[in-house]
Amino acid sequence: xxxxxxHEAIHPHEYTEAFEKYVEGSYQPKAxxxxxxxxxxxxxxxxxxxxxxxxxxLCLLDFNQRLGTLLIHHPTVLLPFLEQxxxxxxxxxxxxxxxxxxxxxxxxxxxxxxxxxxxxAGSVRKANVSSLxxxxxxxxxSVAGTVIRAGLIKMLEAERTYECAKCKHEFKVFAxxxxxxxxxxxxxxxxxxxxxxxxxxxxxxxxxxxxxxDYQEIKIQEQIQSLExxxxxxxxxxxxQDDLVDKCKPGDDIQVVGILKTRWRPLVREAxxxxxxxxxxxxxxxxxxxxxxxAVSEDLVREFEAFWADxxxxxxxxxxxxxxxxxxxxxxxxxxxxxxxxxxxGGVARVDPSGTRIRGESHCLIIGDxxxxxxxxLKYAAKLSTRSVHTTGIGTTSAGLTxxxxxxxxxxxxxxxxxxxxxxxxxxxxDEFDCxxxxxxxxxxxxxxxxxxxxxxxxxxxxxxxxxxxxxxxxPKGKFNPDSSIGVNCALGSPxxxxxxxxxxxxxxxxxxxxxxxxxxxxQFNCPDAPPxxxxxxxxxxxxxxxxxxxxxxxxxxxMLTAESEAILTAYYKVQRGSGERNAARTTIRMLESMIRLxxxxxxxxxxxxxxxxxxxxxxxxxxTSQSPALHDSLHQKFAEDPDGDFERESQKLLRR
Numbered sequence: 260x261x262x263x264x265x266h267e268a269i270h271p272h273e274y275t276e277a278f279e280k281y282v283e284g285s286y287q288p289k290a291x292x293x294x295x296x297x298x299x300x301x302x303x304x305x306x307x308x309x310x311x312x313x314x315x316x317l318c319l320l321d322f323n324q325r326l327g328t329l330l331i332h333h334p335t336v337l338l339p340f341l342e343q344x345x346x347x348x349x350x351x352x353x354x355x356x357x358x359x360x361x362x363x364x365x366x367x368x369x370x371x372x373x374x375x376x377x378x379x380a381g382s383v384r385k386a387n388v389s390s391l392x393x394x395x396x397x398x399x400x401s402v403a404g405t406v407i408r409a410g411l412i413k414m415l416e417a418e419r420t421y422e423c424a425k426c427k428h429e430f431k432v433f434a435x436x437x438x439x440x441x442x443x444x445x446x447x448x449x450x451x452x453x454x455x456x457x458x459x460x461x462x463x464x465x466x467x468x469x470x471x472x473d474y475q476e477i478k479i480q481e482q483i484q485s486l487e488x489x490x491x492x493x494x495x496x497x498x499x500q501d502d503l504v505d506k507c508k509p510g511d512d513i514q515v516v517g518i519l520k521t522r523w524r525p526l527v528r529e530a531x532x533x534x535x536x537x538x539x540x541x542x543x544x545x546x547x548x549x550x551x552x553x554a555v556s557e558d559l560v561r562e563f564e565a566f567w568a569d570x571x572x573x574x575x576x577x578x579x580x581x582x583x584x585x586x587x588x589x590x591x592x593x594x595x596x597x598x599x600x601x602x603x604x605g606g607v608a609r610v611d612p613s614g615t616r617i618r619g620e621s622h623c624l625i626i627g628d629x630x631x632x633x634x635x636x637l638k639y640a641a642k643l644s645t646r647s648v649h650t651t652g653i654g655t656t657s658a659g660l661t662x663x664x665x666x667x668x669x670x671x672x673x674x675x676x677x678x679x680x681x682x683x684x685x686x687x688x689x690d691e692f693d694c695x696x697x698x699x700x701x702x703x704x705x706x707x708x709x710x711x712x713x714x715x716x717x718x719x720x721x722x723x724x725x726x727x728x729x730x731x732x733x734x735p736k737g738k739f740n741p742d743s744s745i746g747v748n749c750a751l752g753s754p755x756x757x758x759x760x761x762x763x764x765x766x767x768x769x770x771x772x773x774x775x776x777x778x779x780x781x782x783q784f785n786c787p788d789a790p791p792x793x794x795x796x797x798x799x800x801x802x803x804x805x806x807x808x809x810x811x812x813x814x815x816x817x818x819m820l821t822a823e824s825e826a827i828l829t830a831y832y833k834v835q836r837g838s839g840e841r842n843a844a845r846t847t848i849r850m851l852e853s854m855i856r857l858x859x860x861x862x863x864x865x866x867x868x869x870x871x872x873x874x875x876x877x878x879x880x881x882x883x884t885s886q887s888p889a890l891h892d893s894l895h896q897k898f899a900e901d902p903d904g905d906f907e908r909e910s911q912k913l914l915r916r
Contacts, residue, residue, distance in 0.1 A: 274326075274337060278344035281322050283351065296349055300362040309472075309501040311371040312345055313542070316383065316399075316516075330372075331383060334399040334518050334541070341370045369501060371542040374401035374516050383516070387481040388493040391519065391536060401516045402538070403546070404479030406507050407494065408675045410667060413474045415500070416443050420468030423449045425459035431468075436498075436520065436539070441474075475504040476667070478675075479513065482646070497538045506543050509662065509676035510683045510723055512646075516542040547684060555811045563808060567866045574865055581808070581864070584800040586639040589632045590776060598761040598881050599623060599636060602728055603643055603686065604809060604863050606856030607817050618710050621856045622729040622758060624692070626749050627765025628739070633732035637688040640730055643806050646685025648678045652694035652733075660689075661702055662723060664716035674719055679706045682727040692733035693749065700755060703729070707758040708849075731759075739766055760853035762885040818862035820855065824875035828854045831879050854878045 282292050292312060299310045320327035330337045349364045356362065374383050385391060385402045418433045428451035434443045449457040480494040497515055499506065507513050517540040524533045570577035585596045601621065608619030625633050641647040650659070661677045679687055689695070706712050706725040713722050736750045745751075745762055756762070800808070820828075832851045857878035862870045 269329075271340060274340040275344050275347065277323060277326050278341045279347055281319060281326075282344050282348045284322070292345075293348065293352065296345065296352060296368070297356065297362075299365055299368065300349060300352065301358060303365065304363075306363050306365060307367065308365070309367045309369060310365055311369050311502050311542075313371050313373050314341070316372045316374055331399045333397070335397065338370060338541070342368065345370060367501070372399065372516050373542055373544070374514070388479070388495050389481060391495065395519045396521055396536070398519060399516065399541070400519055400538070401514065402479075402495075403512070403514045404481050404494070405681060406477055406509050406511045406513060406676070407480045407681065408478035408665075408667075408673050409507070409509050410476040410673045411671050412504050413671075414471050415441055415474035416469055417472045418468075418470045419443055420465040421446055421462040422465050423451065423457060423459050424461040424463055425449070426451055426453065426457045428457070429465060436522070472500050473504045475499045477507065479515065482512070495536060495538055497540050499540050499543065503540055503543050507545050508721070508723060509674055510680035510725075512546040512684075514544045514546055515540050555807050559804075559807055560811065563811065563866065578865060580798075581800065581805075584805055585643075586632070586636055587799055589635060592632065592636075592765075594884055595625070595636070595763050595765065598763060598857075598884070599625075599640060599730070600809075600864065601857050601860040601881065602730065602761060603640060604813060604860040605728060606859035607819075608726075616710065617852070618708070618726070619856060619859075620710070620726060620728040621760040621853065621860065622707055623731070623761045623763070624751075624756075624759040625730075625732045625763045625765065626735055626739075626745070627732070627763075628767040629734060631765045631767060633765070634690055637690055637730060637732055639802075641686060641688050642802055643809060644686035644728075645806065645810055646682065647688065648682040648685070649688045650678045650690070652689060652691035660695075660699065661706065661712050661725075662714050662716075664714075664719060672716075672719055674714065674716075674721070674723075676723070679703065679725040679727055679729075680712065680723050683724050684726055685728070687727045687729050689729065689731040692731040693736070697752075701752075704754060704758065707755075729759075739764070757847050757849050760856060761881060764885070812863040812866065816863045816866075816868050818859045818868050818870050818874075820858070820870045821872075823872045824858060824870045827872055827875040827879065828858065831882075850882070854882060857881055 282296075292314065295312050299312070303310060316327065316331075319330070330341070345368045346364065346366060349362075349368070353359045353362050353364060383399055383401045385395075385400055388402060388404055391400070391402070416434060418431050420429055420431050422429050426449060428449060430446070430450050432443060432446055434441045446462055447460065449459050449462075451457050475498075477497050477499060478494050479497055480492050482492075497517065515538060517538045520537050520539050521534050522537045524535055526532060567574070567577060579593070582593060582597050582600055585600055586592075602623040605621050606619040609617050611617060625636065627633050638649065641649045659677050660679050662680055663675050663677060664672050665675050667673050678689075692700075706727075707729055710724065710726045711722050712725050714720065733749055733751075735748045739748050745756065745764070828851065831854070835850065854875070855878075858870045858874040861874040861877045862868070865874065
């Protein structure tokens with residue numbers, strides 16, 4: 260009796276018959292294969308085109324565990340039988356279907372295997388690129404990553420038919436994928452099976468026998484936020500062919516199902532030959548819509564709902580509790596943490612009637628003296644975001660922030676994504692923003708406002724998405740002068756400064772009471788004999804709960820402006836535009852859009868689906884903090900003991916203005 264997973268013990272036609280039985284049966288309820296084949300045969304007109312047919316690997320395993328397991332372990336051998344089964348199924352459809360006269364059989368249908376998330380890890384699905392090992396070579400695997408490089412689409416001569424000049428035997432020669440150039444080497448001997456061997460070495464190419472396919476190489480890198488501290492992100496080359504080419508671009512999150520293969524690197528004189536692992540893709544799924552998705556349990560959702568229900572009479576006190584949970588090792592800074600959290604949550608993106616996308620992401624700039632916790636705030640914010648990239652301004656160039664053009668091993672120019680492209684759909688933290696050169700700083704103007712990057716390098720012209728929140732920190736130019744504008748103090752141009760929704764100022768002023776409170780707070784973390792923290796501080800949310808809360812409210816709520824909130828924002832904008840002391844770099848139409856985003860973010864933070872007058876007034880207060888010279892010092896400001904009552908009094912003052 261043959262072993263249960265011996266693929267050579269089964270005749271090829273048995274594989275084809277088993278696959279036909281699966282294809283023609285109703286074993287895949289969500290996307291019936293036969294319906295897809297009928298669609299391809301009727302609607303697609305190009306007979307020589309390449310068409311994908313998705314096949315759920317888990318359904319195949321449920322149908323025949325032995326067949327599915329053999330396909331996983333020997334995909335190179337079994338995939339041609341599966342695609343032949345798809346062709347045979349088309350023939351059966353054409354014989355019996357009522358619209359058979361309108362149908363054409365497509366010879367180039369490709370079985371694209373999908374790997375569901377519930378498939379057991381370790382069998383097919385790998386946690387990350389670093390978990391790939393040599394014993395996975397030749398097997399079917401599934402791995403997720405971010406596209407950091409996309410090569411040009413080339414034409415690959417996949418096969419060619421030769422005819423022996425002596426015995427007239429015809430045979431096919433295939434491209435050698437084990438070499439980097441995918442060379443198609445001419446034959447050296449006749450493979451005909453004869454009683455008297457044919458020793459001919461002369462062969463002629465059969466006219467019209469060349470088969471060419473589209474070919475593209477991309478490089479994917481594992482997500483940085485999924486790595487442990489100290490781990491280096493690994494990457495791997497992915498080969499795309501036929502209908503898979505040009506399916507993704509740099510910055511996209513993708514899930515790849517493919518066959519892990521080995522390939523020789525180009526030979527270099529006096530260097531050891533090296534072998535690299537390459538993933539030959541069978542199916543690619545772009546997961547950009549999943550960038551901000553986070554699996555929040557129903558128990559946690561009920562806990563959030565109960566939290567706000569318990570604080571229905573004092574919602575601002577509940578909000579302050581959430582804000583105080585951000586970076587608890589920093590004392591105070593409440594009026595810095597609130598705008599920072601609103602920037603992380605962001606507003607609602609929309610598309611105007613002309614088709615222009617109005618961004619929903621808010622940008623935040625923190626200007627402050629050294630030693631006030633700017634870098635800690637940035638690192639904590641990066642941990643809160645489900646997708647983030649953290650970089651420093653020292654040594655950062657425009658290419659490192661946007662996109663760079665490089666030559667690959669074959670001499671072709673390819674694009675490699677920078678920090679803003681890799682953080683698409685998430686957060687990009689730039690520390691020491693003042694160390695970025697002025698010429699490099701101007702390259703991110705389009706990335707911040709239009710949320711795209713237009714590239715024209717080395718003959719490559721394209722546009723990449725940068726739908727990211729930019730959180731930057733910088734030191735003032737010398738000692739901060741409250742009498743001067745923000746642009747003068749931080750040496751940033753007006754076009755760049757106007758793109759930041761919130762600009763926060765931190766000044767290290769001398770205050771004995773404040774210094775005593777900060778020193779007590781710091782020593783509490785380092786002194787074993789220190790008194791335990793208060794009950795309110797002990798019940799602060801941890802970072803995992805905060806991350807889940809931010810992800811949940813961004814998915815659940817899409818707040819819209821009410822007439823009352825719209826009137827408040829419009830009135831404040833008119834007052835600022837008419838003020839004689841207004842800052843021309845800040846009081847532009849972008850300020851009104853910034854207030855809308857901040858008000859929507861505050862509505863999300865307050866767990867509601869509409870922007871109320873309270874949300875609009877908070878947005879105005881946040882902008883007042885970054886606009887008024889009298890409120891430049893955000894360091895010593897704390898939340899009031901009675902936030903709801905204090906807010907009523909402050910709102911009346913703002914409304915009277």
